[in-house]
Amino acid sequence: MPRAHTPARRAAPARAPGTVQALLDTVYARLRRARLSYGHGTTNAWDEAVYLVLHALRLPPDRLTPVLAKAITVRECNRALRLAEQRIQLRIPAAYLTHEAWLGKLRFYVDRRVIVPRSYIAELLREQLAPWVSAPRRIKSALDLCTGSGCLAVMLAQAFPAALVDASDISRAALRVARRNLATYRLRRRVRLIESDLYSALARQRYDLIISNPPYVSTRTMRRLPPEYLHEPKLALASGADGFDAVRKILSAASTHLTKRGLLLVEVGHHREELEAAFPRMPFVWLETSAGDDCVFMLARDELMAAFSEQACAQPLALQPPAASRRLRATLGTAASRRR
Secondary structure (H helix, E strand, C coil), rough: CCCCCCCCCCCCCCCCCHHHHHHHHHHHHHHHHHCCCCCCCCCHHHHHHHHHHHHHHCCCCCCCCHHCCEEEEEEHHHHHHHHHHHHHHCCHHHHHHHHHHEEECEEECCCCCCCCCCCCHHHHHHCCCCCCCHHHHHHHEEEEECCCCCCHHHHHHCCCCCEEEEEEEEHHHHHHHHHHHHHCCCCCCCEEECCCCCCCCCCCCCCCCEEECCCCCCCHHHHHCCCCHCCHHHCCCCCCCCCCCHHHHHHHHHHHHHHECCCCCEECCCHHHHHHCCCCCCCCCCECCCHHHHHHEEEEEEHHHHHHHHHHHCCCCCHHHHHHHHHHHHHHHHHHHHCC
């Protein structure tokens, strides 16, 4: 007997993905459960979720509130969730997934040939190093040592419009990334890229201003880095047993590459105490940033020359009694605070 005809059952409609807010809450919850490590542009799961979602939805990274109620498509939702899943499963910095990093309102291309840009020097350049540089147009030459992606070289050129800028790096691969960023900001004529191990290829060139965000991670810390940091070039992170191999070389030769009134700015993370212990005679001036006053130091050429001259006349630093070293550091710290 023929079966009775029954109407075909209609497929259930796809579940509406909701709003930006709903998607953001979902991504945030997943990132938080994954217990990831941050520090490559964001410092927590919420900020990372905001960045990934807005990037996936192709929305401006600095305009969250106006779009929270915006409806999203299934395709947009899936794109954001895939990006978040990659971040969780691969433990790779978000910047390498999106191939972009931001310093303030400036966007830079990045990939694994360069360290992800994150520098407190960027904050100081936005203010043209005021009050330390009173007349920005008097800066005619500047150097960015360990330029990596070229982000600080771009900011140098923008902050000091009369300056010709050199940007050096030991990595030829990193310089290719820097070249791309210089082209984006139309600065290839004003910024010269140089393959150099610190000052080695700079001959007798002198600069009104030298900045550097060099490697400063110690051997011990390198062994304990979270997985996210292991995706970055080791050359851009590791700097010897105490993390100061590169800083020592920068300090020792800086005066020969600075003009008479030249300034040196170097970022060393939160290592003020350790650096002052390593160089107790150096009159570091620590500049205030959003992270405090223990990340970026400044020195003038004459201060560098005087400190190394004094050191040459004194006993080796390694032989200095610890108690005497502490007293000397305290004296210099008081002097430095008065200068600030």
